[in-house]
Amino acid sequence: MAVQTFPPMRALSLTGGAVPQRGFTPAEFEHRLARAQRILHAHWLDAVFVTSPPNVRYFTGFDSQFWESPTRPWFVVVPAQGKPIAVVPEIGAPEMARTWLDDVRSWPAPVPSDDGISLLRATLEAIPARFGRIGAELGREMSLRMPVTDFLTLRDTLSREIVDGSPAIWEMRLVKTDAEIAHIAHICAIASDAYEALPAAISVCESEREAVRKLRIDIARRGADSTPFMPAISGPGGVDQIVCGPGDRILEEGDILFIDTGSTFDGYFCDFDRNYAIGTLSSEAARVHEALWLATEAGIAAAVPGATTDEVWRTMNAYLEEAGAIGNNVGRLGHGLGLQLTEPPSHRPGDGTIIVENMVLTIEPGMEYAPGKMIVHEENIVVTGDGPRLLTSRAPRDMPVIR
Template identity: 50%
Template sequence: MPTSPLVAPLRGFALVEYENRTLQLQMRMCEQQIDAAFFTTEPEFRYFSGFKSQFWESPTRPWFLVVPAEGKPIAVVPEIGVSGFDQTWIDDVRSWPSPQPEDDGVSLLATTLAEVSSRYHRVGAMLGPETHLRMPAQNFAALQQILMHHELVDVSTYMRDIRSVKSLAEIEKIRFACGVAASGFEFLRGHLAVGMTEREACKAMHLEMLRLGADSCPYLISASGKSGYDNIIMGPTDRELNDGDVLIIDTGANFDGYFCDFDRNFGFGDIDPETLRAYDSVYAATEAGLNIAAPGRTTGDVWQAMWTELERGGALSNNVGRMGHGLGMQLTEWPSHVQNGDVELKPGMVLTLEPGMAFAPNKMMVHEDNIVITDAGCELLHDRTWQSMPIIRQ
């Protein structure tokens, strides 16, 4: 059980946090002679504005945030959302009566961008890997046509660098989400039973995490199988958990817009010794990751430390493609722990360690923990998993 009661941190952020975030981006923009950048996706929009709404779940209306090279961001949003900015630090809010398919904010966005990009005529947008534009392709083409005398440039590398290093306030939100999930796993360990289904197990844990203070748990998946599992992204299903089965549950509880992301494995009845050895191997691999993750190390160093332990344990392969990633406002963020990865770890980065191995044909074992890089190394953001696989008996 957790060593201390779960105490939720304050919601939201101080004004200075938004000022610092905006200034960091503006410094990079000025270095590259970029007049303004615009954002269309929820994490980036919220990161600079503080605007938090469930309305993003609707695909009907586009939302835009313009960050000029100097001054506060400018919101260009549907009229239905204007009042929501009373709770943010944004005071320049421009709107149109969306939905309006013939011109759903495109001309207003173009006018705003032209107004703040008259010096270099260079406008930034999220155009790189692991990004997307949350606007119809036809609308983006129309925007390019209106701004035909401007150069559109990618600012995704600046954004990933800025967002990858978390503030203390961000880390505390993630730590709380992690504590909720860790307590949820402990609860589940005491309530699992032979004969339950994957779906029943996940639902019990989901309810407990909500009770403990999670705002939501939009990511809660499971997989199970005799002596292991071969797919970790599709469940939960109505498959019953019986003797010899191994169940993995991977969850991303969310608090105030920040995620955790880690998993736990459970055995039912008599488990094949080869499966137990695989569990020991991924546990040892996580230890290796914990020991090497520190400022100055790289994502490739972390990958290699974990893979060395997995190979020692008889791993046939790692078919997940990476062994961990960034974490924060999104369930998965840049960077990834990959072979020969060259991203340098910095204090304040929140990352997952996720060693996984195929230990027999169609049999996997995966483990995941959440850490923050500190000045001296790294720190787990939740209680360590069980050193031996917990066994649920009749």
């Protein structure tokens, strides 16, 4: 395959440098609900009920640090007609009542013998029965935040069938609103600026842990709410994995330092990495970095409305094969992004998702070029009617060197 060159991609400014307003208007949630209800009808569902923090937040705007406590389950019912209904522990009812919802029902949790199940059952039974099916978070990249025994009790005593509602829920969340995109763009800009400033803040002989501490603090100072994800690893000429760390390993001449971040603003994630050469960069590592940079450009350019995730994968993989890739333990070359660090779809063979306007995606080619030596690139984009636009500031074509 002949190597193609591309004009430099520029980040898309969606906020004009202004910080997006926290939270969302009732009109925003009404828009989400109208779309959700069209999708419920298309999937022959009378309602879905959700329990996980991202889904509860998507439909209500409710957020709480109390999610860290697993003692109490929380439920939101999204019916095919009418507004969502919250079924929540009494401890959370006052704050849930401050959202755009009108109907907030509660019980004095925790009550292990019946932790909201009878109240949830009564709420679901009162939903108009057109299809006789209720969706729950049972499938792809979903989880129930309730005891499995309680779910089985609900399933066995409800007059309607409980089915996998995850295809419908992901269809609702896959396409982002303009307000959601502005949130993601803002956190991408914050992390981009911090990444660019990092080389001046660290040096050879510091540890991976110290480098991450400095980056995490800088991202927070620039306006991020949290950084729940920041793996970092270093190694001579590359790394052997990208999901663990940081450790106490000292950065040495000839290393490549990989840092990835999933930082958030008002619940929405960025997810992209950067690579830094420590002292010097070998010619072989520089060659691989160049191939990955070009693969990233090609992947961005391929992510247009009407293309499939398989096609985006094939476009990037062609560059990796030409560059001599011997493997890639990541298993895919990018994914969706939003209220979760990773969301569907996946850029991989067989995914088959058709890319549409207002999807937010990561473009993430990576290659192992020698045993235990891997380099990975990642950028975040939004798909527009005019083509893909960067939300991150593009990584430099030449790997930054830390001395």
